[in-house]
Amino acid sequence: MISLSDLAQFEKRYLSFEAASVAEMGDWISKQHAGIDVRPFEKVRAGTVARLSRATVDDVALVNYRYQLALQGEFSEDYDAYFLCFPIAGSSKRVSPNHGEIVQSPNHMLIYRRQAGTRSITSTDYVNMSLIMPAGLLEQRLQTLLGAPLVEPLLFSPLVDIRSGAGRTVASLVNYLLSQFNADPDPFSNALSNLSMKSYLSTVLLSSLRHNYSDALHSGSGVSAVPGTVKRAEEYMREVCAQAITIEDLAKVAGCSARSLHAAFRKFRGATPMAVLCDIRLEAAHDEMVRDMGTVTEIAGKYGFSNAGRFARQYAQKFGQKPSETLLMGARGPL
Secondary structure (H helix, E strand, O other): OOHHHHHHHHHHHHHEEEOOOOHHHHHHHHHHHOOOEEOOOOOOOOOOOOEEEEEOOOOOEEEEEEOOOOEEEOOOOOOOOEEEEEEOOOHHHHHHOOOOOEOOOOOEEEEEEOOOEEEEEEEEOOEEEEEEEHHHHHHHHHHHHHHHOOOOOEEEEEEEEEEEEEEEHHHHHHHHHHHHHHHHHOOOOOOOHHHHHHHHHHHHHHHHEEEEHHHHHHHOOOOOOHHHHHHHHHHHHHOOOOOEEEOHHHHHHOOOOHHHHHHHHHHOOOOHHHHHHHHHHHHHHHHHHHHHOOOOHHHHOOOOOOOHHHHHHHHHHHHHHHHHHHHHHHHHHOO
């Protein structure tokens, strides 16, 4: 879990609003996110009702909500963004048009798209850290990864165990953002670092978390028909990407000639088979660094990257950061 000292530092630096009434709190949330009607579940005590701290990277936000009494809120309009909510204290329940009733336990991250009619019920002394990602940002990145337009809106599975691989990966990202904001009030002010961070966040969330396009994304099939030769070759690449693989090996597994396989990849993937293999190896190396499974040199060597400089350039181009930065985020552990 996030340390109390980190949380206190973030709240001190980025305190955006202290509400003395439930109405004031509802007004602030309505202005920042979407129209909401907030009602108390208990007698309102004198003093601060809620403290809200918020840091942003353009339209991406890291927000800490600290409520002093039990509340229910119902959104009256859509807010086209996904909320990834990490529990720190207290309990909560959401009633979503997409998922129905969702109860968030202390060990689960909640993901939902805020829509009109969504209800939120929180306990007394509820504290939550949320990463807010615009839906358009994630869906645009998803279309790029799939190489095809989306046929329906992106929809994540609403609960993720933060002790699981996917949960730990996303928790480490949020923890990294928190540390960066605590160290620097504007850590992504450079246009390139800003763009790289948002691209990296989107890619990791889409590749790590379960959603309605996960199968298409992880199979590399996109949403259009891809020949079996390409699918078989890619499946083999993922299974043995740490081993030496030749184009002849891939052609044999795919059941076609090397020339035919090369042409199929060019047509359906816009790249050669070996370029796709390199991409798969980069993803495997990234996954191991997020999970802190070795040094950069060890992991790069495992996946056939013998030139450290070239590996670092390819990695940074794909993920928007240096391998050492990913390893650092993984080493920080879960929230």
